[in-house]
Amino acid sequence: MNAAQQFSKAAAAKAVDLRHRAIIQKNISSYDIGVARGKDKFADWQNARSRVAAIKWETVNHLDRYLEEFERNVLANGGHVHWAEDAEQARQIVLTLARQHGVRKIVKAKSMTTEEIHLNPALEAAGIQPVETDLGEYICQLRNEPPYHIVTPVMHLSKADVAELFNKRFGSALDAPAEELTMVARRQLRQDFLTADMGITGANFLIADTGMIALTTNEGNGRLSVSLPRIHVAIAGIEKVIPRLSDLGLFWPVLCTSGTGQALTSYSTLVGGPRRDGEPDGPAEFHVILLDNGRSKLLANLEMRDVLHCIRCGACLNTCPVYKTIGGHTYATTYQGPIGSVLTPRLRGAAEWSHLSFASSLCGSCTDVCPVRIDLHHHLLHNRRDAIAGKLDNPLQRLAFKLWLWTMQSPARYAAAGKLASLGMRLGLANSFAKPWTATRDLPEPPRQSFRDWWSKQ
């Protein structure tokens, strides 16, 4: 089975999984309430979106300049900067650093970029133990499955699911409340923090004018990962750079509001280098890996350059009717939902991943919620256009569109088609035509009278 066939099969199964739907609805409805409250704290949310979009535009359209400024300042702070063209180069940089420093155990804060480069399997193969320390990511690691959502990794699990997992692994009670489960993880992971040799994080932002990375976390695992181990490695896409530290006065609240509805998450942290003279603790070395991995291709695509504005808040996933129906794992990609469907064909190849761009109702809700104003649903159309490349791939589809065009070009033919469709539905013929649809849904009762008939009688 290829990726498209697997996607169709998984989507069909998940769409009728009512348990999955109940868990996702519960989770996303509490997200929705939080975000609505969070947006109320802004004087003008729409203008905040325009402002962050304008700063991102400025950065992305002068990306070389800001990356060089960032690099210069990291070096001045005593850090190291590495550049990786692709996932393999990024993995090799981490493995080389780990070998040089005799690293056996690594604590990791949540980072989608390390998921993108499939870092953990490479570390394990080299005999190094990576420990995910974000609670959600830790649960994913114990279950040996990828994150379901870029912000909320185990959105698809109920408390009972986690309790069952922890019962098997750590012997905690099957009816343990969420608080007790969290404390089980805290105790387990505290030992890992104290014994790890290296801390690996992502970066929500790279700050050009001070050479710092910004981390946004709630649990404190990010801060512990950069405090206790003797070496800190941060891995970030080249598009994460922003010009000034002062820009965070806007970017942090916008990211947190769109991500979880919080005004700020518990810890908004800046790391600008290794432990300095006179400081009591902190790693002896600080490394930043700047990852391209297809991003410069997006930069070269004028129409889609704004995709590089993405700050990975997850808002487009949470609002997407397709994501909510088929679930995060169905995508089988690092980035799911609308942003994943836009990015993946571009980063990982259109031949294998274009089907994702077709799995959308084009309702535009993703574009409406995007805090950096990426034109997501039009980019899905751009992907579709390029995938088709001027030709429809199915003769039946070609015939259907010809027929549709012919019908729409004449009012009389349009009216006749309406009558025919209505008759067909009443006679039950539609059920045989629309079987894939009616297998799990009811067709609506057709109206006795069409609007045109009603209008002409007025």
Place this chain on the structure above:
Amino acid sequence: MNAARETILGRIRTALRTEAHRPQTPSDAPIFPPVTDLEGRFREEFLALKGEIITDLPAFLTGFAKIASDVPTVASNADVRQADLGVTGCDCLLARTGSIAVCTRSAGGRALSVLSPVHLVIARRDQLVPDLTAALALWHQRYDKHWPSNLSVITGPSRTGDIEKILVMGAHGPKRLVLYFAD
């Protein structure tokens, strides 16, 4: 990896030969409503985040056997890795979000304010600033050209909502965040 650096920067420069359509310049109207009562707003937000404000410092301290402190007025008797209370100062208090800004210099390094189960901050009312933008400006003014290696804006105790979005305090960092006004 200098080859990769040149390759990536080369790709970027080639891509940027054509400028993308520039978005309209946004209005520079204020993004947030103004904060007027700094202390009142700070208290409201900080308590809503489940922060605690204490008034009797000696009584509070008697509850802890192992204290690691970076503040001269509170005696330290334990290493940060063993302490059940970490005591630090801060750079400023952010009224809009009820946050506390710390850094390696104002809060005794990286671990002291995050490793212990309880974090006590000793602050003064004149450290109140309106919001994050003001806090970043203050950091700039105080540390520009000799930045600490680590800075954090702390907004409430450590928390997680990873399991069914149920709020749990103390995921990895302090379960309790306590503030004492020294003035």
